[in-house]
Amino acid sequence: MHVPFCVSLCPYCDFVVYAGRSARGPGSRVDDYLAALAAELDLRADALDASGTARRPLRSVYLGGGTPSLLPAADVARLLDHVRDRHGIEDGAEVTIEANPGPDERGDLAGFAAAGVTRLSLGAQSMEASELRRLGRRHAPGDVLAAVAEARRAGIGSISVDVLYDVPGQTEATWRHTLEVLLDAGVDHVSAYALTLDDPDAEGLTGPLGDHLPTRPGARAWRERARAGQDDDRAADLYALADELLARYGLRWYELSNWAQPGHESRHNLAYWRHEPYEALGPGAHAFDGRSRRRWNAARLDGYLAALLPAGPPGAAAASGPLPRLPPGGEERLDAETFAVEEAMLGLRLAEGIGPEIAARPAVAAALDWARGHGLAEDRDGGRIRLSLRGRLLSNEVLARIARH
Ligand code: SF4
Incomplete structure (x- = not known):
């Protein structure tokens, strides 16, 4: 389930994200979005029920974003109850929430744990203050450590961090420092991604039915400058260093960009790579039936809300108003x-x-x-x-x- 809201936009980000006033405050669109997401959940589950497809309870649920940790814990609990009601959630399932580390972004970790979250995926990116600033991130390195400690106290059993390499200005020493500080903090899982500076507009992904939003001019200029500071050979050296260092701490590589302590591999992501079926909700989300059909929702929030809340915001719906319909998007047959x-x-x-x-x-x-x-x-x-x-x-x-x- 995609939650497309962040406090601010990072200039390298290609995820479907709405920030600023959309994300919080009196003009927030979050409540409307949650109502629309619930409507999509019902419509998709109805379609699966009508198809007669045999279904077993979900083995993983993933709240990704965006920054889903901006949601109040009560909303996360309601969402998970709704998923449980329509799909079932297996005992011992992996239930992940993505969070940003800042004190005003990581949300109510204890409340999330009480709602059934078992895994935290934290957008650390770097443990060097200068790199975080260069990446346009709002948090400081200390916030990451505070979030890890808070998650442990809350009883969240599996903690993953995302980190970036091939960041302009990064050196072997700063990369080693980032990894060592996180490993010393006892994280269970590391996703290390090369900073990719794509151009979704040029790739034709940002049209009305595309799964990406157009790149803002400021982000485009930032990417052009950042590209000049990247280096393939240095990136390869940093990857090899990560592989060696993570193994020394007991985290084994199990996917190109992912290392985990045994038993902490992401079940959710393994389902993608093992070609298993998965459902997906929210703008830009992709689903796969495990056989021959892949579908996606268009990225634009206005179209998403208009389809799923045709009578306007929750509470405004008249009993005889138009019914919710599935949001715009596309599909391909394999x-x-x-x-x-x-x-x-x-x-x-x-x-x-x-x-x-x-x-x-x-x-x-x-x-x-x-x-x-x-x-x-x-x-x-x-x-x-x-x-x-x-x-x-x-x-x-x-x-x-x-x-x-
Ligand atoms: S916090 Fe994450 S999802 Fe939000 S804009 Fe930055 S990179 Fe994108």
Whole structure:
């Protein structure tokens, strides 16, 4: 479930986010949004019920954003109750909330835990004040440590942090410092992403039915300046350093950008990479039926609210008013060949790699032979194959060769 509100916008961010007055204060659109989200939840669940698809309780629920920790704990509890009511939530399910570390952003962690949240994903990004400022972040390094301690006190059993490398001005020393401080604080899971400075407008993703919002002029100028401070070779060195340091603290890589203590791997993200079915709600959210259909909601909040709250804000609805309808968006159908190629590409992101039956498919085998020949892929027990460390650094090239076949 996507919660598209943040206190302010970070200039590198491509997520569907509305900030400032939309996010809090008297002009906030959060209450309208929650009413619309509840309506979408019902419509999607109705559609699944009507299709006769056998369903089992959810194994993971993810509140992502945006900054879902801006929501009052009572709203999070209501949302999770609604999900439980319509889908069921398995005992012991992973229930994640994303949070920003600042004192006015991390929200009521104890209240979230009481509502059923079991996992916190914290947008730390860096433990260097100068890098945080350069990235346009609102929090200070100390806020991250305070949030981790508060989450532990609240009884949240699994804590993940997002960190960024290839940040302009970053050095091996500042990156090592960021990782060591977080690891010493005892986090269970680290997602390390290279700072990507894409252009969703140029990629055609920001039209009325697109899943991205147009890039603001200020963010575009920031990205142009930041690109000049990036360096592929330095990024590769920082990735290798992270892999070595995280392993030393007992966090094993299990996906290209993710390391975890055993048992703390993200069930939610593993479902994506293992090509399992997932439902998705909110603007810009993508869902997959696990077989052949992928769909997404358009990014724009106005269209989302207009479809799901056709009679206006909650409370204004007349008994005979127009009924909520599914929001605008798009879908694509996957044929068997595309499904197979995707399965290989997603599986190769994982440390578990892919099995012999997937590796032997014609679209995959030639690319893997090439990758093996260049030391980018390695054979494992049981005929499985996965990317080597060098292969992870050059994964785009390997995956593109599979995709092009
Ligand atoms: S806090 Fe996260 S979601 Fe919000 S604008 Fe910054 S990067 Fe994007």
